[in-house]
Amino acid sequence: MRKVIVGIDIGGTKVAGGLVTPHGRLVKSSIVPTHAEQGFKGSYSQIVNLIESLIQDAGGKEKIIGIGMCAPGPINPKLGSVINPPNLPGWRNVQLERKIHRHFRLPAKVENDANAAGLAEALFGAAAGYRDVFYVTVSTGIGTGIIINRRIYHGKNGVAGEGGHISIDYRSPYRCGCGTLGCIEALAAGPGMARRARVKLEQEHTLPTLLRQMSSGHLSRITSKMIQEAALAHDPFAQSIIDETGFFLGVWLAGMITLLDPEAIVIGGGVSQIGRPLFKKIRETIPQYTINRRFAVKTPILPAKLQKNVGIYGAAALFQLAGEEAEKD
Amino acid sequence: MRKVIVGIDIGGTKVAGGLVTPHGRLVKSSIVPTHAEQGFKGSYSQIVNLIESLIQDAGGKEKIIGIGMCAPGPINPKLGSVINPPNLPGWRNVQLERKIHRHFRLPAKVENDANAAGLAEALFGAAAGYRDVFYVTVSTGIGTGIIINRRIYHGKNGVAGEGGHISIDYRSPYRCGCGTLGCIEALAAGPGMARRARVKLEQEHTLPTLLRQMSSGHLSRITSKMIQEAALAHDPFAQSIIDETGFFLGVWLAGMITLLDPEAIVIGGGVSQIGRPLFKKIRETIPQYTINRRFAVKTPILPAKLQKNVGIYGAAALFQLAGEEAEKD
Numbered sequence: 001m002r003k004v005i006v007g008i009d010i011g012g013t014k015v016a017g018g019l020v021t022p023h024g025r026l027v028k029s030s031i032v033p034t035h036a037e038q039g040f041k042g043s044y045s046q047i048v049n050l051i052e053s054l055i056q057d058a059g060g061k062e063k064i065i066g067i068g069m070c071a072p073g074p075i076n077p078k079l080g081s082v083i084n085p086p087n088l089p090g091w092r093n094v095q096l097e098r099k100i101h102r103h104f105r106l107p108a109k110v111e112n113d114a115n116a117a118g119l120a121e122a123l124f125g126a127a128a129g130y131r132d133v134f135y136v137t138v139s140t141g142i143g144t145g146i147i148i149n150r151r152i153y154h155g156k157n158g159v160a161g162e163g164g165h166i167s168i169d170y171r172s173p174y175r176c177g178c179g180t181l182g183c184i185e186a187l188a189a190g191p192g193m194a195r196r197a198r199v200k201l202e203q204e205h206t207l208p209t210l211l212r213q214m215s216s217g218h219l220s221r222i223t224s225k226m227i228q229e230a231a232l233a234h235d236p237f238a239q240s241i242i243d244e245t246g247f248f249l250g251v252w253l254a255g256m257i258t259l260l261d262p263e264a265i266v267i268g269g270g271v272s273q274i275g276r277p278l279f280k281k282i283r284e285t286i287p288q289y290t291i292n293r294r295f296a297v298k299t300p301i302l303p304a305k306l307q308k309n310v311g312i313y314g315a316a317a318l319f320q321l322a323g324e325e326a327e328k329d
Numbered sequence: 330m331r332k333v334i335v336g337i338d339i340g341g342t343k344v345a346g347g348l349v350t351p352h353g354r355l356v357k358s359s360i361v362p363t364h365a366e367q368g369f370k371g372s373y374s375q376i377v378n379l380i381e382s383l384i385q386d387a388g389g390k391e392k393i394i395g396i397g398m399c400a401p402g403p404i405n406p407k408l409g410s411v412i413n414p415p416n417l418p419g420w421r422n423v424q425l426e427r428k429i430h431r432h433f434r435l436p437a438k439v440e441n442d443a444n445a446a447g448l449a450e451a452l453f454g455a456a457a458g459y460r461d462v463f464y465v466t467v468s469t470g471i472g473t474g475i476i477i478n479r480r481i482y483h484g485k486n487g488v489a490g491e492g493g494h495i496s497i498d499y500r501s502p503y504r505c506g507c508g509t510l511g512c513i514e515a516l517a518a519g520p521g522m523a524r525r526a527r528v529k530l531e532q533e534h535t536l537p538t539l540l541r542q543m544s545s546g547h548l549s550r551i552t553s554k555m556i557q558e559a560a561l562a563h564d565p566f567a568q569s570i571i572d573e574t575g576f577f578l579g580v581w582l583a584g585m586i587t588l589l590d591p592e593a594i595v596i597g598g599g600v601s602q603i604g605r606p607l608f609k610k611i612r613e614t615i616p617q618y619t620i621n622r623r624f625a626v627k628t629p630i631l632p633a634k635l636q637k638n639v640g641i642y643g644a645a646a647l648f649q650l651a652g653e654e655a656e657k658d
Contacts, residue, residue, distance in 0.1 A: 132485055146588070148477070155590025156461055157624040165620035166584035170497055170577075178620035180583070248499075254509070255495035259475070259588070261484025291494035291507035295486040 004062045005319045006054050006106075009113070009311025010047060010071040012036050012087025017050045018309065019058060020316035022065070024124025026309060028057050039090035048103060055104070066107035067100055068315035070116035078158045080110050109318040115152045115161055116314025117306070118145025121266045123317050126305040130263040134256050136163070137269035137304070138249070142185040146260065150321065164189070168252050173199075184252040188245045190224035190271050197222050197241045209237035228274050239277070246278045250285025257299055258290045268304025279303065333391045334648045335383050335435075338442070338640025339376060339400040341365050341416030346379045347638065348387060349645035351394070353453025355638060357386050368419035377432060384433070395436035396429055397644035399445035407487045409439050438647040444481045444490055445643030446635070447474025450595045452646050455634040459592040463585050465492070466598035466633070467578070471514040475589065479650065493518070497581050502528075513581040517574045519553035519600050526551050526570045538566035557603050568606065575607045579614020586628055587619045597633025608632065 004027065009016040011034060018029035032050050035042040051067060058064055074083040080097025082088070100108040111119075118135025127133045127147075135145040142164030146153040154160050164185040165178045172182025174192065186192050198219045201207060210230040215221040230238035253265060272278065283301055290296045306313045333356065338345040340363060347358035361379050364371040380396060387393055403412040409426025411417070429437040440448075447464025456462045456476075464474040471493030475482040483489055493514040494507045501511025503521065515521050527548045530536060539559040544550040559567035582594060601607065612630055619625045635642045 144588075148482070153477075153589075156592045156628075157590055157621070159621045159624055160588065160590035162587045162620050165587050167497060167580060167618050168499055170580045170618070176620075179622070180618050180620065183620075251496060251499045255584075256588075258491045258494050259473075259489065259585075260482075261486055261489035263485045289496050289499065289509050289512075291491050291505075291509065291512075292486070292488045293508070295488055299485075 001061070001063045003065050004058055005065050005316040006051055006067040007312040007314070007316030008047060008051060008067065008069040009315055010034070010069060010088070011311070012072075012085075015043075015047055015050055016309070016312055017054050018312040018316070019054055019062070020313060022320055024120075024313065024317075024320070026312065028054065029309065029312060030054065034088070036088055040088075040094065041090075043088060043091070044094075044099075048100075051100070051104060064106055066109065066319040067104060068116070068318035069096060069100065069108070069110045070113040070311055070315045070318075071110065073112045073114075074159070075110060075112045076158050077109075077111050077115070077152070077154055080108070082110065107319070111152065111315070111318055112143075112145075112161070113311060113314065114143025115145040116317060117143075117268065117304075117310045118147050118161075118266070118314075119150075119152055119320075120306055120310055120313035120317040121268070121304055122147040122150060123320050124306075124313065125310075126266045126302040127264045132260075132263045134163075134253075134260055134262040134265045135304075136249075136253070136265065136267045138189055138267065138271040139269035140190050142189045143269075163252075163256065166252065166255070168248065168255070184248060188248040188252075188271075193224040193227055193241055193245050193271070194222045196244065197227055197238075200241075201237075207237060210235040211238060224271055231274070231277065242274055242277055243281050245271070246281025247285050249278075250282045251289045253282060253301070254286045254289030254296065257286065257296045258292055261292065261295065262299065264300045264302055266302045266304050268306075268310060272303060275303070330390070330392045332394050333387055334394050334645040335380055335396040336641040336643070336645030337376060337380060337396065337398040338644055339363070339398060339417070340640070341401075341414075344372075344375055344379055345638070345641055346383050347641040347645070348383055348391070349642060351649055353449075353642065353646075353649070355641060357383065358638065358641060359383065363417070365417055369417075369423065370419075372417060372420070373423075373428075377429075380429070380433065393435055395438065395648040396433060397445070397647035398425060398429065398437070398439045399442040399640055399644045399647075400439065402441045402443075403488070404439060404441045405487050406438075406440050406444070406481070406483055409437070411439065436648070440481065440644070440647055441472075441474075441490075442640060442643065443472025444474040445646060446472075446597065446633075446639045447476050447490075447595070447643075448481055448649075449635055449639055449642035449646040450597070450633055451476040451479060452649050453635075453642065454639070455595045455631040456593045461589075461592045463492075463582075463589055463591040463594045464633075465578075465582070465594065465596045467518055467596065467600035468598035469519050471518045472598075492581075492585065495581065495584070497577065497584070513577060517577040517581075517600075522553040522556055522570055522574050522600070523551045525573065526556055526567075529570075530566075536566060539564040540567060553600055560603070560606065571603055571606055572610050574600070575610025576614050578607075579611045580618045582611060582630070583615045583618030583625065586615065586625045587621055590621065590624065591628065593629045593631055595631045595633050597635075597639065601632060604632070
């Protein structure tokens with residue numbers, strides 16, 4: 001009987017789920033709305049229904065090893081509980097692992113989404129074959145996951161790997177939502193990019209850029225996506241913002257290499273899709289900000305591979321090692 | 330037969346050695362000059378002679394589990410080799426582990442001194458009882474060691490844990506010897522403290538401080554020790570330099586907590602002996618620069634305990650787990 005894992009990616013607007021083999025092949029996937037506005041009861045029943053329909057799809061022909069789930073933090077992976085996700089109103093210290101386990105009588109696990117995505121990239125994505133990986137997702141925030149010996153590193157309280165909130169500029173004018181000045185998320189995530197662009201354009205009224213037209217003169221409407229488009233249209237100002245983003249990410253990743261000396265770094269998330277110009281600047285900057293220059297230049301800086309289904313893969317990856325062992329039976 | 334470990338701490342001016350039990354008791358210690366000026370042959374024979382005399386001291390009444398050694402980096406702990414320590418002229422890619430093993434026909438290990446010290450503090454020092462520890466030594470440089478599950482974390486190339494060279498200020502006027510702008514070593518190690526004091530006093534000629542007299546007007550003679558003494562004599566300027574040092578260390582350690590979520594942080598080295606005023610500022614700053622505030626305030630920030638023999642303990646600690654297992658026999 002073929003073994004599969006149920007992977008569930010719980011987001012604020014949609015819940016994505018799928019059946020994934022222990023080798024990381026997605027054999028079935030499905031999406032439902034979260035109904036977050038209906039509070040815990042509404043969103044929880046959407047999750048249960050999705051799992052139910054996936055188990056039906058497996059239809060007794062496939063043995064289900066477990067149900068992996070991921071959600072935006074804060075999560076306590078040690079207790080298997082979801083603490084108080086800002087995008088899931090009504091969820092407070094939900095013992096999700098235990099509830100799902102009891103409901104379906106199958107092993108269940110829950111994990112922070114960046115950690116899960118990092119594990120998936122390390123097991124069957126861009127860093128397949130590497131054991132020690134530093135994973136980064138740059139989108140509306142910056143999430144990170146530390147994978148050591150093919151496992152997620154959790155730290156004492158299960159909150160390790162929040163690398164996006166390390167400050168690289170303690171006197172920065174930019175304060176992150178987390179309260180820290182100059183943390184990399186405040187500087188280099190999508191909203192941070194947009195904010196830097198806006199502040200510069202407000203300061204220099206005559207600076208020419210396509211972004212003024214694209215935002216119809218409302219600088220507060222500038223998005224990282226707009227910056228990316230303007231850069232593609234050879235707008236020098238937009239290009240300089242991307243360059244600066246790459247520089248910030250490079251300084252920060254240099255620190256991660258100095259500290260963790262990983263085998264590979266994987267960068268995913270919407271902002272990473274800027275691609276070449278961003279990665280080029282990151283790779284150029286890293287050797288300037290690390291003592292381990294000799295090794296840093298050889299550390300692969302890889303674009304993420306799993307893209308839009310990374311959450312499903314990540315959730316399933318929580319059972320991948322268990323799956324591998326089951327395969328041997 | 331009682332089991333002991335030979336621990337050897339190789340420095341640029343002296344080599345310290347001792348016999349340590351698997352429980353971390355130093356039962357015998359000895360110091361010899363390194364004779365670094367005599368090149369590899371001279372200093373290596375000092376090390377061999379010291380080991381020989383310690384083995385004679387054990388005198389067949391004690392079973393020697395192994396010979397642990399530590400030295401300032403760069404070290405390749407995976408190959409057991411000393412690469413090119415600036416304070417040991419003539420040493421280039423010395424396969425120290427293999428050479429000592431062949432000479433004495435006993436298991437040998439070599440490790441970077443900060444990693445070894447961190448392991449010692451985690452096994453039988455300030456953080457005894459903790460499994461995941463971030464160790465810092467602040468003296469003429471800043472060395473760090475990451476202890477995970479009572480073992481040194483080495484990373485891919487064996488160069489992980491160089492946390493002292495993470496930048497917390499990418500636009501800092503201070504460049505570290507490693508090439509990085511604003512790394513914590515450049516800002517907060519002893520020479521960095523002295524440099525900050527000097528630069529400020531050069532800029533503000535009328536600023537009153539005991540340091541002018543203590544350095545006989547030669548500001549370049551200011552040392553971190555002098556700053557410490559002036560602060561003890563209630564010199565406000567010296568106190569402000571210590572405060573700033575604590576702030577920098579706090580910003581940086583906040584990042585380490587954000588990333589690694591350790592059980593405890595241990596701070597040793599000469600500068601840490603400033604004690605209370607420094608630790609107070611560090612503890613105040615950490616919660617301001619981490620997303621994991623709730624846990625960060627509970628993370629113990631401990632002064633190191635093993636002090637001047639930490640190198641011997643650290644070298645011996647490399648065999649401590651082996652020793653524990655032997656004890657069970």
